[in-house]
Amino acid sequence: MIDRRKFLKKAIWFIPAAGLFRHFVKEGHAKPATEGYDPANHLYGMGIDIDKCIGCGRCVEACKTENNVPKEPFFTRTWVERYTIKKDGSVEVENIESRKGKVGEKTTEADVLRSFFVPKLCNQCEHPPCVQVCPVNATFSTEDGVVLVDSKRCIGCRYCIQACPYGARYLHPETRTADKCTFCYHRIVKGLLPACVEVCPTQARIFGDLRSMASRLVRFKRTKRIHVLKAHLNTEPKVYYGNLDGEVR
Amino acid sequence: MNRELLERLAEHLNEVTGFIYPNEVEIHWSILVVVYPYITGLVAGAFILASLVQVFNVKEVQPTYRLALLTALAFLIIAPLPLLLHLGHPFRSYEIFLTPQPKSAMAMFGFVYLWYLMAVLLLELWFEYRKDLVVWSNEAIFPMNWIYRTLSFFSTDISERAVAFDHKAIKIITLIGIPSAFLLHGYVGFIFGSVKANPWWSSVLMPLVFLMSAIVSGIALVVFLYMVIAPLRGEGVDMRCLDRITSFLFYAVIVDFTLEGLDFIHRLYQSEESIKILSRLVTDKLFISLWVIQIFLGMLVPLGIMIAVKSLNFNAELRRLFYFTTVILIQLGIFATRWNVVIGGQLFSKSFRGLTTYKMEVVGIEGLIAALGLLIAPFIILAVFLKIFPASETAEAKEALSS
């Protein structure tokens, strides 16, 4: 029969046992990302020139190839929307992926007032609502302005997916964690362009460093009337649309 | 890759009307996330009912006091399970406690839940049952006597002074407990209400609506349980108690109805951009669950019944029948409320241009059977509790009631 004294005497061993355990569990260390790369010197953004997008879909395909995104249409890091604004005021929107293989089918022009393509992707917001709601800090903003997801810590609660106003996030069916466009972070820190910018045939996507003195993106922001999506939500997106139409949501 | 998932999503895609962002074809928060606020609502509501006895000295409700506390505990134990089951990585869920992100409502909710569980509910139950635990530990046989003894922390003092102290402690805990219960379920409302991306959820009233509907469902549940358990125990149903509780239920339903009506009228009047797609949502996708179940069956019919009972003079048997019907309808209605908020908020696109569908699986970890299991489990736990910690009227309570 154990009485109080004996119990406490046995329990006191818990403390050195804990210390011993602590000693043997390995401490972790992290190395810097790339030699000679200082994230504090960069702030990445993207410009989209609506006047140039031809809706070919190369960007969507390239992103899936580069980033191991499932090929099915239910998961995507970037997509292109087609807007058709008719003379009677009605607006039709479709995702161009859904018309794959059926090029050139829409030919009734007489009713159309305006029509154009709008590429969409994660806006890498300066005040990201997804980072705000993540319960475990698995999604975070880097110093150079990219929002990343730690797939080793994400618990798959999907709150960030609900909180994103742009529909840019999805749950990766294999890792069961949240996933989204990273501006091809693994490419840009090495001086390459994101895959979607790389393959765009008309240079409708303009990638650049907002902290740089000489940057195509900075020029884009100087010469165009710039719009961002859902500005009223105060997320401060870093994807800047030039010549964006008011009907775009 | 999960074939079944892909097939289900392909079916969803076929039933999309209008335009949705491509990633929105998957409904992320499923029936499990509907069950979760329903359960925490019952917890908060049951506790508020219990607090009526302690803080507001509503003596007629005393027969249901212990039952309400045990109900709250049984449901609170099950409450994290639907969340765990729906996570992509349930075994990483400890991270919420280890490295919470302080700005996240969901992270902070973990601590609110723990606080409520430990500092309020368990503590209050301990003080309430301590004297009986000591008494039972002397009377019971092995192993129950050891269980009682451990649970009472080996306490032995059951003098009048000690018991009086227990009662005072309960009063203080309840006083802290009421705002804690408000926080517990109001927080769940905040988790939805703070999502600015979703106009169906984003509303200042959301925490209040959640809280009031929680109180309604909690009170209704305790009434239901009392009406089922008391006959099983051989006791009669105390009609004075039942009438009083149903009175509170009536007022709670009125407040809840007012709040929801206010939200609705406000939206319609302001008529912001999202009103068009939300109107389509409410008339197309949510017609049955909102108008028929939540509003008509869940609120208007119970209100009508309770008004009739209050104004006309029915005999006890008829009143019992009406009360029983009312509380069942209310449970259906509140469950439908949760469904309409959680699922409804995901059925329309954030582009405001399209609607999708939710096809609930039947088997599978997030399916109907899992949800039903989670809803039934607390009753089983409650049955075990009632066996070990009987909640029948103690002699003291009987005395207090008759004075």
Added chain:
Amino acid sequence: MLKKIPEQIKRLAIVIASLIAAVITVRYVVLPSSLIDMQFHHRSTVEREVAKNIAFAGATVCGTCHVDQMAKKSKGYHKNVNCETCHGAAQTHIENPANKPSAPRGREFCAFCHAYDPSRPTGFPQINPVVHNPLKPCTTCHSPHDPVPTEAPRECSACHAQIANIKSASPHALIGCTTCHTAPAQHKISPRSVAPTKPESREFCAKCHAKEANRKDAPKIDFASHGERFLCWECHYPHLPERSATKR
């Protein structure tokens, strides 16, 4: 004083105190900081992200070996189209030249970009793949690295297909583009550097539409009183003008 505290409170206090002590010990003493430190997690996420595989090699690398093709491409209309846009991801080819990238030659490939689609911006060269030299591979007349067609397009519709389509079903169908627009030769070579002209005066449209004009089938209006200050095309769309004189 200690005697006055009820016995159950003392016991409860011990339980609560040991619980709190256990939690604090585990959280701050037992658990290694690598499990908890957010900076560490973020840095290691960045590390993992940066270590990911690269699939696309980039525009400049191809020219180090394929000098001729790059030189040819850099002078033509496809100079801003990167090699991997058509040839697909080629990083594996850089690492091991035996892994040849694809070289698409079928008609449906060029049609991805060049098939007529009314949402495409005006001025982008588009053809109707059904009627434009059907069955022949595009490469018969167009070299992908320098796609200038064998003959310069006679008609504006080669690049302005949407306008041509709209106009072809309108009352102005038989009026050639050059009747109203003067396009310098430079426009066919470098379209964005010089734009064709638009009529600058009301008198231009009056040539057909004034009351005194000779053109029999053109609707007539009184130019003195109708929309005096404005150019006609500021209201009327010349590529699809209204059929009758009724107001909108």
